[in-house]
Amino acid sequence: MKGSTFVRWGRTSCDGTKSSLVYTGFMTGPTHTARGSGSNYLCLSSNPQTKSFPADWNTAPGHLYGIGWELTGIDRSKSSNHVDDKDVPCAVCLTKGKTSLMIPGRTSCYAGWTHEYTGFLVSVRTESGFASTEYVCADADPESQGSTNYNQGIISFVEVRCGSIPCSKYRNKTKLSCVVCSK
Template sequence: MPKDYAKHSLGQAGGNLYTNKGGGSNYLCLPSDPENGKAYSYDNDGLYGAEYDVNSSTKPSSLPASLSQKEVPCAVCRRTGKVSVLMKPGRKSCYKGWKAEYSGFLMSQHKEYNNVDYICMDRDAEPLDNRSVNDNHALFYPVRARCGSLRCPPYKDYTDVLCTVCSK
């Protein structure tokens, strides 16, 4: 690990239930050592663990099929001395003057479910552990390009959208 790079926290990815109409709309990196509040019985649940919802026919080519239905780990990292971090959709490399932190595939919620922010899933993605349960709570799906108002070329129809996270 470079000396100007520090892992800030490690945990599990989470988010809202994919069918909830209200509540949060972004994925979260949840700590593995939470400090829990009081338990209440009112019905406003909205925080669930996330899982990879990919299989052999929907996953980007370099992601392993073994990720299917597994929970998603996450890390929040900090680069000391850096002032900008930018996720670049549609690129697997950074522009000149920027340093690549990692690259992978643009992912988000399925188009038939509620909106969720786009994220750049590391091409070396791993499961949180070996547990495999299809809970279908917060879900990650690969994003594919669609021609029309999205210009093709330079984009290509039905292709995985690559991404990279760059710092400067």
Template sequence: MAKVGFQAVWLIFCVVFSDVAASIGTAQEPVCTSRFDYDHKMLQKMLMLEIEQNTIKQAIGELKEFLAKQTETGKEMQNAFGKMTSKLQRIETLSSFDGSGSTYVRWGRISCPWNGTEQVYKGFAAGSNHNKGAASSYLCLPEDPTWGVYDDTAQDSGTIWGAEYEFLYRNEYTFFGKSLKERDVPCSVCRTKRASVLMIPGRNVCYGGWTMEYKGYLMAGHDTHHATDFVCVDQEPEALIGGGSNENGKLFYFTEGRCGSLRCPPYVHGRELTCSVCTK
């Protein structure tokens, strides 16, 4: 009876396995004639499944690699398209000028905005030494000076110095995502076909009907130094290559509100003022 029972169970198992094998797509159901025959066929099936599994894994890996290459190629094409579009916009802007317009300085950047402007020149922010008076204004000196008659010996004269960012006691990474301490300041002179230019202190949004040229932070010399102009430094300032040593000269500091004669609100004591340069 035990032998008969074992054979019956064995036959049932073979039938069930045959059904399972058929359900996973085997082309031919196994025929079980003995335990050895069953083990042999099971090993064959397992080997075939492992081979098929490895083949699929390899195909998936190759597909992923192909898609990654396609994505990278797509990014390169997008970058190239963006550059060509920007170049076309610049050409169209230049061809649209009719001789009218206005100019402004973009402090802290070496380029002009892509909004209907052309770059007249780029250069270095400069001015009189912060401790020695003379002229109060900031200047944007070109990179390619030309000379008249000159005498290179130092004499009694007005002097001009380079400019540095002085963002003392602040987390520069909070404002700019990088450190600019003691770095030299670039600038760019830009021309727009729009006739009017207005620097708005205390706002980084232009009023209705005006075009934004750039926005940033209102800056000037320190209130214990000689007087300077207020200028608008771009909210994403750059620095000149090299020139990281503390040479001072003309300095750029944040400008904060001081309540009293200044109305608070809307202004806030100790808060850095924003600015925007707008055209119309």
């Protein structure tokens, strides 16, 4: 089947009418308190396969950690709060289109594009003071994976800071929505 893949962060399924599941896994990446190693998030498969490495390849390794929801400052009466301080699942999806695109600051796709899912922009907290990570679109109706988050790596909502970003279009300190589209 031709198409492209995208990761649905915060969910264990794809929309079966527009995309199909390749695999499910765990959101992983750098710890929020260290420097070095990778800076992007990975959807690590729930069904790992390993290969033995030669003993002479024993070098200083990079580290990969599970990522957990860190949703401080939110209204605890909302339904999505059941994921706070729990691990983030992910699903790798194959879209029947040719390409996929995450658009920050929108909830709908532009004309000619197919909606895959809507969510909220997340990354590591700015105040962590250490690792920088990529921005990803976490599903607006998130699930959790497991029951405990060890705070090795965490994600939080991303807010706009006006200045070079025009306040006439974006309100200062507003959390950003996002949408994943395919074409």
